[in-house]
Amino acid sequence: MKTKANALYEEVAGKMDHLIRHGTYRTGDRIPSIRDISRSMKVSISTALEAYRLLEVKGLIEARPQSGYYVSPPRLMPVTEPQLSRADLKPAEASISEIARVIVKDASSPSFVNLGMATPNVDLLPAKKLNRMLASVVRAKDATSVSYIFSNGYEPLRIQIAQRAIQAGCPLTPDEVVVTTGCHEAIAITLRALCRPGDAVAIESPFFFNHLQAMAAMGLKIVEIPSSPKEGISLEALAYALEQAPVKACLVSANYSNPTGSSMPDHRKKSLVKMLAERQIPLIEDDIYGDLSFSDARPRAAKSFDREGLVVLCSSFSKTLAPGYRVGWVAPGRYQREIEHQRMINTLAPASPTQMAVAEFLASGGYERHLRKVRRIYEKQLGRMLEAVRRLFPEGTKTTRPDGSFIFWAELPASVDSLELFRKAREQGISIAPGPIFSNSGKYRNFLRLNAAHWSPAVERALETVGELAMGKNH
Helix, strand or coil, X not given: CCCHHHHHHHHHHHHHHHHHHCCCCCCXXXXXXXXXXXXXXXXXXXXXXXXXXXXXXXXXXXXECCCEEEECCCCCCCCCCCCHHHCCCCCEECCCCXXXXXXXXXXXXXXXXXXXXXXXXXXXXXHHHHHHHHHHHHHHHHXXXXXXXXXXXXXXXXXHHHHHHHHHCCCCCHHHCEEECHHHHHHHHHHHHHCCCCCEEEEEECCCHHHHHHHHHCCCEEEEEEEECCCEECHHHHHHHHHHCCCCEEEECCCCCCCCCCCCCHHHHHHHHHHHHHCCCCEEEECCCHHHECCCCCCCCHHXXXXXXXXXXXXXXXXXXXXXXCCEEEECHHHHHHHHHHHHHHHCCCCHHHHHHHHHHHHCCHHHHHHHHHHHHHHHHHHHXXXXXXXXXXXXXXXXXXXXXXXXXXXXXXXXXXXXHHHHHHHCCEECEEXXXXXXXXXXXXXXXXXXXXCCHHHHHHHHHHHHHHCCCCC
16 A cells, blocks of 8 residues: 555656656766755655655666766666578678768768767867877977877887776787778788688678778678677677688777777677687777776776787777877787788878877876766766667667767668658768668668767757658758
8 A cells, every 4th residue: 555655756756757758857967965855855865765766767867976866877778689580691792872972071071960970079079189199299299299109109009008907908019000091991901811812801890981981992702790788799600600701800899899889798798709710710809988988997808818819909089089089009919010010011101299298198197087088978978868869869769879989870661761761861961870881781771870979959969850851851
């Protein structure tokens, strides 16, 4: 039998539930304290506390130590993992998408609202501090700053990268790090070092379109392996594929994959490394988003389970610090000589001044402070964007819910053609990334990749427009 006390705390919880569901308090917002609710709703502290406990059980709010209560991200249904029958386990020639070129071009145009390109929010980057350090090191180093650094990169930078790699479970020495012009170059030169035209590379699917384009330019064949938002690349499908066709290398993002935002649990990372090591197949790991975990603990890289030097770890500071500085790196493992050679013939040497500035920033401790700030903001903005998609997109839309980075994957109802949606949205000055460009075989016709790094009223209006277009409403 429900008592008067029960009815009272449920009434308080119901009022807060209504405010949250109707937008008074949104994802990431701090809500009134227990004491404030007690005072404003004229109930006891214990009643207010019971009401908040009920809201926690419902998943609407969460307590943060020494901070208070906050609106939780919505509990959204993840994208269903593709079945093995949907995977293209037969190697296929890689193809280049014209749409991908248009998306990259539109990303630099101020006339477009960018919902699709995976660029960080430049307003959150420490541009002034970095540029001051750049000016300072150029003055201090003088001739060195305008000279080639013909070694594997600026040594103080390689030292800082090696020190940071410990957080990902990778004990590296500075000599085991090769600086590159961004993460994409690191992956491209690794592919050139390990593969020849006609070789097959296994990748998780869906996967970043620029890597697909790089493989197309190299004449490589692609074996698409389905992936799950909860577990990453399907180890079962990969094992089957390795039995069916000769695979020269495997390319994955074990932490916050692009476009899904998915991460592999550590035990599956370990199993992946072991599976490939048993066959002596190198694993190329794209860890560009690894530093953007929403928790204080940075996730381990798959490289941390490597005991034979078969995992090549690639990353950069483009998503976290300064995309325009183009500072990336690779830990080549047993393929160091081949990758050093490819880096030399590809760019000879990366830009010296930006290497020096990034090294100075890392050494100052500024990078960790910056990461703590942007992680909190991206988590809050991702929650807001997921909430907006739930409100504004067609009924039945599903999304992934990453616990790091700022991109996620949305599955629209099967009737929605994301390529047609891309064209209609572009006419409205909105750039989105349709699903088929993340597959070599044109799958994911009713999917989108969305970028939550930027949140503003203009972004919310753009999401509303895309949602209306997906529902067939004219603009």
